[in-house]
Amino acid sequence: MRVPVYVLDRHIHLSKLDSEKLFWKWYIFEKEKIFTQPWEYFAKEKLKIVWTKWEIENVNILLPFRKNSQIEIFESDNEILWINAKYTSSWKLEDAEAITIVWSKWSVYLPHAVIIEQPHIHMSVAQSEDFGFRNNQIVKIKTHWESEQIIKNVKIRVNDKYEFDFHINKELGKKHWLKTNDWIEIFN
Numbered sequence: 001m002r003v004p005v006y007v008l009d010r011h012i013h014l015s016k017l018d019s020e021k022l023f024w025k026w027y028i029f030e031k032e033k034i035f036t037q038p039w040e041y042f043a044k045e046k047l048k049i050v051w052t053k054w055e056i057e058n059v060n061i062l063l064p065f066r067k068n069s070q071i072e073i074f075e076s077d078n079e080i081l082w083i084n085a086k087y088t089s090s091w092k093l094e095d096a097e098a099i100t101i102v103w104s105k106w107s108v109y110l111p112h113a114v115i116i117e118q119p120h121i122h123m124s125v126a127q128s129e130d131f132g133f134r135n136n137q138i139v140k141i142k143t144h145w146e147s148e149q150i151i152k153n154v155k156i157r158v159n160d161k162y163e164f165d166f167h168i169n170k171e172l173g174k175k176h177w178l179k180t181n182d183w184i185e186i187f188n
Contacts, residue, residue: 001131001186002184003185004164004166004181004183005165005168005179005181005182007178008167008169010056011071012049012059012060012070012071013069013072014069015068015069018108019065022101022102023045029045029061030043031043032044036165037161037162038163039064040062040063042061043061043062049071049081049102050101051081056080059071068113069108070090070093071099072169073114074116074170074171075171081099087117088117089117093115095112096113097113097114098112116169118153119169120156120166123156123158124158125159125160127164135156135159136156137155138153138154138155141154143176144183145177154186
C-alpha cells in the first residue's frame with residue numbers, strides 16, 4: 001500500500017494561553033500555507049527558540065491551537081540548543097525538554113515542550129478498517145528507491161479528520177532520501 005510523504009521542518013504548536021502571552025488576546029495569525037491535514041496551517045509569523053545561550057530563529061508555527069505548546073525539532077538541534085530531546089509522539093510531553101519561545105520582546109518559558117516527533121502515518125477510521133490497522137499501532141515502512149530503506153517504529157494515527165499521509169521530519173527525510181510528494185509502503 002502506497003502512502004504519500006510529507007516532510008516537515010522544525011515547528012511549534014502553540015496553546016491559546018501561550019499565544020496570548022507572546023502576541024495578545026485578539027491577535028489574528030496570517031496564513032502562510034495550508035498543511036496536509038486540512039484544518040491545520042502554517043502561520044506567516046515565526047518564533048525563536050532559546051535555551052541558555054543558544055537559539056534557533058525562524059521556527060514555523062503550526063495552527064490551530066493545541067491544549068499544550070509543543071516544539072518539534074531535529075535530533076541535531078539537541079547539540080545546537082544543549083538539550084536532550086527524545087523521539088516520542090505528539091502530546092506525550094511529561095519527559096519533554098524545557099525551552100523558551102520568543103516573539104519580538106516577549107518570551108514564554110515552557111518546562112516540558114521540546115520533542116523529536118516520531119515518524120507517523122495519518123489515516124481515517126474508514127481507511128484503518130479497510131487496511132487493517134489500528135490507532136497507535138507501530139509498523140515499519142520502506143522507501144521506493146532501488147536501494148530501499150526500512151524505517152522502524154512508525155506510529156499509525158487514526159482519526160476521522162485525518163487525511164492519508166506519512167509525516168517525517170526534514171532531517172530524517174534527508175537521511176532516507178525522502179521528500180514531500182514521494183511515497184512509502186507500509187509492511188509488518
